[in-house]
Amino acid sequence: MVYLDTNSKVLEWSSEEIVIPYRSPVDNKVHRYFPDFYCKTTGGTFILEVKPAKQSEPPKQPKTRKVSRKYLNEVMTWGVNESKWKHATEYCLDRGWQFKVITEHDLGIMGI
Numbered sequence: 001m002v003y004l005d006t007n008s009k010v011l012e013w014s015s016e017e018i019v020i021p022y023r024s025p026v027d028n029k030v031h032r033y034f035p036d037f038y039c040k041t042t043g044g045t046f047i048l049e050v051k052p053a054k055q056s057e058p059p060k061q062p063k064t065r066k067v068s069r070k071y072l073n074e075v076m077t078w079g080v081n082e083s084k085w086k087h088a089t090e091y092c093l094d095r096g097w098q099f100k101v102i103t104e105h106d107l108g109i110m111g112i
Contacts, residue, residue, distance in 0.1 A: 004039060013039040018047060022087040025079040033084040035099075045097040047088055053103040055081065 004013045018032040037048040059074035065082050085101060093098040 006039070007041075009042045011040045011042065013037060018091075020084070020087050020091050022083050025083055026076050034086065035088055045095070047092055047097060047099045049085070049088070049099075049101045049108075051101055051103060052083070053105055056101050056103050 001015070004010050006070045018035055018038050020033045020035065020106060021030050022033050023029070025075055036050045037046075039046045039048060055077065058078050059071060062071055085099065088099045091097075
């Protein structure tokens with residue numbers, strides 16, 4: 001947030017103020033998604049979601065035949081995130097904005 005406040009290319013920003021409806025693949029109900037940041041810059045307008053790198057890609061299926069509860073939770077989380085991000089991308093396209101998922105790698109934070 002300090003970066004957004006001090007960067008001269010950032011014209012305005014807010015945190016968790018935009019609401020995007022999405023349908024969850026877990027319960028097939030419509031929910032509300034509050035992306036982490038809205039950011040208007042001299043280069044365009046963005047909606048940003050900050051996630052650990054592990055949650056920004058589909059989970060890897062275990063090599064064993066038995067499927068663990070942990071893996072099933074990761075699959076459900078990925079499905080919900082994928083739905084949120086699909087709807088966020090469409091929301092942004094309708095407005096000429098961009099949607100981005102940012103991880104610790106993008107932020108230069110390693111070892112988390």
